[in-house]
Amino acid sequence: MYNGGKIILGLLVFLAFVTFPFWYNIGTADKIPKPVIESTYIKEHNIKKCVESKDYMRASHMELLDNWRNDAIRRGERVYVNSEGRRYLIDLQNTCLKCHSNKKEFCDRCHNYMAVKPYCWDCHLAPKETKS
Numbered sequence: 240m241y242n243g244g245k246i247i248l249g250l251l252v253f254l255a256f257v258t259f260p261f262w263y264n265i266g267t268a269d270k271i272p273k274p275v276i277e278s279t280y281i282k283e284h285n286i287k288k289c290v291e292s293k294d295y296m297r298a299s300h301m302e303l304l305d306n307w308r309n310d311a312i313r314r315g316e317r318v319y320v321n322s323e324g325r326r327y328l329i330d331l332q333n334t335c336l337k338c339h340s341n342k343k344e345f346c347d348r349c350h351n352y353m354a355v356k357p358y359c360w361d362c363h364l365a366p367k368e369t370k371s
Contacts, residue, residue: 274352276345280338290319290327290334301357304331331363340366 280286289296291303310316311329319327328334339345342365350357 274348
């Protein structure tokens with residue numbers, strides 16, 4: 240090979256230049272901050288728990304709401320008994336939105352963070368925003 244050394248050196252410089260952003264940032268990337276979700280109603284009324292635990296609601300609230308829809312609309316069951324045995328009325332407006340009334344600060348913030356587009360508001364009226 241007549242210019243083999245120059246070609247290999249050129250390829251190594253090219254690879255170093257192309258991969259520079261990857262190895263330069265190793266170990267320096269920060270974690271994406273989780274959204275802070277607060278409710279003034281919950282603070283004002285000193286409510287400690289939702290219908291289920293916080294971890295369960297974060298992971299499975301859409302499944303819970305789908306089950307509520309099926310129970311209330313299709314089966315006519317209007318009372319939900321949680322894992323602790325407490326009873327709640329199956330009602331999005333008066334059970335969920337009583338505490339989580341600020342859609343922009345509560346629902347949208349978390350759904351935007353997770354990059355999901357729920358279909359709740361296709362049928363339900365979105366709560367009116369209140370100034371905090």
